[in-house]
Amino acid sequence: MSPAATFRSLHETGLLILPNAWDAASAALSVAAGAKAVATTSAGVAWALGWPDAATPPEGELLAALARIVRASGSTPVSADVEGGFSDDPATVAGGVRRVWETGAVGINIEDADGPAERLADKIAAIRAGVGPDLFINARCDLWLRGIGPVEGRLDEAARRTELYRAAGADGLFMPGVTDEATTRALAGFGLPLNLLARATLPDAAVLEAWGVRRLSAGSNIAAAAYAASDRLTRGFLADGSSAAQTVEAMDYGALNALMSR
Numbered sequence: 001m002s003p004a005a006t007f008r009s010l011h012e013t014g015l016l017i018l019p020n021a022w023d024a025a026s027a028a029l030s031v032a033a034g035a036k037a038v039a040t041t042s043a044g045v046a047w048a049l050g051w052p053d054a055a056t057p058p059e060g061e062l063l064a065a066l067a068r069i070v071r072a073s074g075s076t077p078v079s080a081d082v083e084g085g086f087s088d089d090p091a092t093v094a095g096g097v098r099r100v101w102e103t104g105a106v107g108i109n110i111e112d113a114d115g116p117a118e119r120l121a122d123k124i125a126a127i128r129a130g131v132g133p134d135l136f137i138n139a140r141c142d143l144w145l146r147g148i149g150p151v152e153g154r155l156d157e158a159a160r161r162t163e164l165y166r167a168a169g170a171d172g173l174f175m176p177g178v179t180d181e182a183t184t185r186a187l188a189g190f191g192l193p194l195n196l197l198a199r200a201t202l203p204d205a206a207v208l209e210a211w212g213v214r215r216l217s218a219g220s221n222i223a224a225a226a227y228a229a230s231d232r233l234t235r236g237f238l239a240d241g242s243s244a245a246q247t248v249e250a251m252d253y254g255a256l257n258a259l260m261s262r
Contacts, residue, residue, distance in 0.1 A: 004106040004134040007037055007077035011136075011172060011193040015209040018079075020218040023048045023065065024072035026226075028259040031076045038073045039109070040066065042081040044223030053220070056086050059096065063103055070104035072260075079107030079136065088119065090126035097127045097135070107136035109174060114146055117161040121168040128169030136172065138195060138215075139165035144177030145197070155186055162190045172215065181211055188212025 001009070010016045019035055021027035022044025030038050043053035045065055051057045070078045080100050085093030097108055110127070112120040124137055141161050143154050162173055175187050176197035188194045188211060195215035202208065208216060233246045 002106075002134075003075065003077040003104075004136070007079065007106045007136055008171070010036055010077075011214050013214075015205050015213060016215045017205060018215065018217045019222055020044065020220070021069055021073075022220075022223045024068040025256075025260065026223070027069040027078070028072040031073055032259055035076065037077045037079065037107075038069065039079040039107070039217060040069060040081050041218070041220045041223055042083050042109075043220035045081075047223065047227070054083070059086070059099070063099055066100065066105060067103040077107070078105045079109065079138070080105040081109045084111050084113050084115070084120075085123050085127075088115075090122045091130075093123045094126035094130035098131050101131050101135055106134070107138060109138045109140050111140035111142060111174075112161065113142050114148065117141075117164050120161075121164040124165055124168035124170050137170045138172040138174050139170035139192075140174035140176065140195075141165075142176065144175060144183075146177075155183065158187060159190060162187075162192060166192055174215075174217070176217075176219070184208075184211045184213060188214075 016036060018037060018039040019030045020041040021030055021038050022041055027038045045062065046053050046055060046057060049057050049061050049065060066080050082097060082100060086096060087093050100108060110120065110123060120139065124139060127137060141158060143149065143158055149157055158175070165173070170192065172195055173187065173190060173192040174195040178184055178187065178196055179199050179201045184196065193214035194212060195217060196202065196208065196213050198216060198218045198221055205216065233249065236242065236245055
């Protein structure tokens with residue numbers, strides 16, 4: 001089975017858990033830990049490249065970073081977070097996603113953010129026409145994440161957007177910010193594999209699967225936690241020059257180096 005077909009099949013049953021990678025090393029660690037697929041975090045990739053989240057790093061830098069993640073992931077499928085496609089023009093977005101596909105990535109996340117749903121639908125349709133049927137397009141709807149519209153009408157608007165995105169060619173539905181059972185079960189009933197974003201108030205994998213969730217993403221959480229550890233160790237080292245904490249907490253050099261030597 002091709003990586004694209006494998007990735008698509010991972011959304012059919014069970015719960016696909018994606019730790020989210022931001023560079024080649026984090027991708028290799030995910031694979032070694034048993035991840036069935038690798039997905040990028042746009043925030044984490046931006047930080048690793050020296051940009052803030054929601055900025056637009058040069059396309060060449062993004063594609064080079066993605067190519068390294070694909071290489072480090074080996075035969076494990078990779079999905080790329082392309083934010084809103086870095087343009088409002090559907091043809092431009094489709095061209096960029098085509099170049100993402102050419103790195104070896106087999107899926108994308110693309111978001112509506114605070115823009116009109118029709119704009120994202122147009123982008124999805126252009127991507128599907130320009131890249132073909134094998135790319136897995138995960139449509140991210142930010143109604144809950146950004147608190148868009150009145151709460152009492154949000155589910156109806158989610159249903160409307162889902163149908164727009166499905167008709168345009170979307171394969172999955174990503175609803176970050178949703179954490180309650182009733183909303184989750186309703187969204188799962190819309191017919192596209194439902195993806196949620198990790199939050200402290202979410203239950204564990206078995207419960208989420210029972211609710212109908214098919215994909216759970218860490219987003220930028222693990223990248224931010226890694227940087228928090230780096231910040232803590234750096235500050236401690238600068239404060240007193242003690243080597244103990246960094247040597248005790250470090251991953252084994254040989255094991256880490258071996259992951260990069262495949």
